[in-house]
Amino acid sequence: MSPTSATWIAADWGTTHLRVWAMSSSGTVLAQATSDDGMGRLTRDGFAPALDRLTADWPRVPVIACGMVGSRQGWVEAAYAAVPCPPLADDLTAAGDRTHIIPGLKQTAPADVMRGEETQVAGFLALNPGWDGVICLPGTHTKWAHVSAGEVVSFQTAMTGDLFAAITGHTVLRHSTAAGWDDAGFLLGVDEALSHPERLATRLFSLRAEGLLNALPDATARARLSGLLIGAELAATRAYWLGQQIAVIGAGTLAGLYVAALGAQAAPATQVNADRATLAGLTAAHRRWKDRP
């Protein structure tokens, strides 16, 4: 398999990275490449050269892209589609001479936005036709999407990963949560937050005090903090996941934590490979773009 026979390029273009796949007409991945040219470090006229650099050895074929590349600070703004709607909008937004960007989704009340995750939702639905339930997409900003009859009915975002990084990096808890992990501590934190979400504000400082008074290990404090924050997120999204079929789309450790936390609440969730969902979503978008009237 060689990228010379690629007929289109799939691109996942987020804030920190650009990832591209050279695709055959039958949907096979022929080659793959990644760079640090995320939206965050590019000016508007830097996107086309960044794409050309990374795909210089590949045929100059159409590109289907998703993610922050379509934000106001991105290459070209791809206006949000409003839920309820299918995860893939009918029209893609053109950028440069060969790139087509998948729009994100917005929700009016409560106000919310996503860019990139809609493509994973579309990919998951392409792989699981007719699936209804709730899709959790863990990340810096974790998304919860209620999916029914092929549409995103509503969604919610919790900035749990962002909070965890800010608290462990920039508050007094940085002295008590440096490194390590403790599964039991994590599940205790989840349980504390879900049992008494209203106590979160005082639970946090307790981790510091337990370190000072009871020599609570950093690994336990770190895991319990993660559990408290993910538990607070589960408390906020309970109406989404309770009694629903749940899929968690994500790679590795973080998605595993959500599956474990939900499992402890007797809410079994299926873990789904994120790259596979992204590629399936970009492939679905490419097919519709190719077959457009």
Place this chain on the structure above:
Amino acid sequence: MSPTSATWIAADWGTTHLRVWAMSSSGTVLAQATSDDGMGRLTRDGFAPALDRLTADWPRVPVIACGMVGSRQGWVEAAYAAVPCPPLADDLTAAGDRTHIIPGLKQTAPADVMRGEETQVAGFLALNPGWDGVICLPGTHTKWAHVSAGEVVSFQTAMTGDLFAAITGHTVLRHSTAAGWDDAGFLLGVDEALSHPERLATRLFSLRAEGLLNALPDATARARLSGLLIGAELAATRAYWLGQQIAVIGAGTLAGLYVAALGAQAAPATQVNADRATLAGLTAAHRRWKDRP
């Protein structure tokens, strides 16, 4: 009034600052000085020179100190007294040849600690003998102390100020909460958090989305974030303040926000000058130290 007649020195020695007052035998402030030589920037053998530098023109009289100077990373560790107990311990901890440090307080379950605030509580009680109720001490780490019959019965800490700084400085909300203020936004945030504390995790990202979709002004987002966090703190400490007599010890804006938030919950609070409480507490400690058997 000249510092030459000072008979002792009161010192409030926290993480970021050292503040000293030259005191007459009758309790009058004769002079005052402040430096940046807080505990955070001093090594163990830097405390005595920092104190001598700042009081070089004053008589070399005994010093009564409170705050982080007595922490494990401070000059000499002043072991915590365990609540329930009076805010001022019987024994002060000696440091150098003339300094006496007031120990902090600890609580075993839930684990909690304070250093410095116990002196303000003691000062408030010295100024208001026989007072029972709840004392709120706003700050980076806000303390709530339940006081009865001259003792601190129990206390709780919420790291609300620390969280606000980390979130506005180091998460995606830094783009939406740069500056400004909006009183109505603050009270809305307080009400949202107290009505549904379990929704906090998703309310936070909503501030960002409302900025993107509805052009929510930064000033409103900043005030609402503050309201959400102080509201979450009031939810966590409700058992403390509900139906109690409340005193808020603190200077200026931050203490005023707590008074406003409590007032909106039909919980009127009295605002008390923090410096006055600190000085009254150090004076009470000095009197007991001078009169020790």
